[in-house]
Amino acid sequence: MATSFNYMEVLEIAKEIEREGARFYREASARATHETARRLLHTLAVEEHGHEAYFEDLQQKALTSQQESSVPDLDEVTGAYLRSLAPGRIFPQARDATDWLSGQESPADVLRVALRMEEAAVAFYAALKLAMPPEWDPDHLQELLSEEERHVALIRAALRTLGA
Helix, strand or coil, X not given: CCCCCEHHHHHHHHHHHHHHHHHHHHHHXXXXXXXXXXXXXXHHHHHHHHXXXXXXXXXXXXXXXXXXXXXXXXXXXXXXXXXHCCCCXXXXXXXXXXXXXXXXXXXXXXXXXXXXXXXXXXXXXXXXXXXCCHHHCHHHXXXXXXXXXXXXXXXXXXXXXXXX
């Protein structure tokens, strides 16, 4: 059975990835005791919120242009992979990412969770970009992918600064 993704479904998954990231970063930033980690987490929250807004805008454009169609060339393996990164798969036993925050985590622990989230987002967007038809704006998705990769680099640098 071939798996095809509806345009709106893909955008909803992308929005949820960004929403979950922003929620986690806001909560982690509010709880952070290490100033460098707090500032980084706050910056990431703001940027993830902007990414969610981008996908919301794409959804609105799709509704306006009636572009809500299936993607015929998204093969079964790619479709299954994208679905595996759907919300709840990054944090499988949690309602959302903030469930992983008990308040007892070290700054390095929080940043490791953040790194896991960002790496999952990079994987999702890279796979999506390969399957994305030109009318879905793959150039802008590449910009978002580059931002997520920058997030990975920032988090890794912060972890090195913390000696982790």
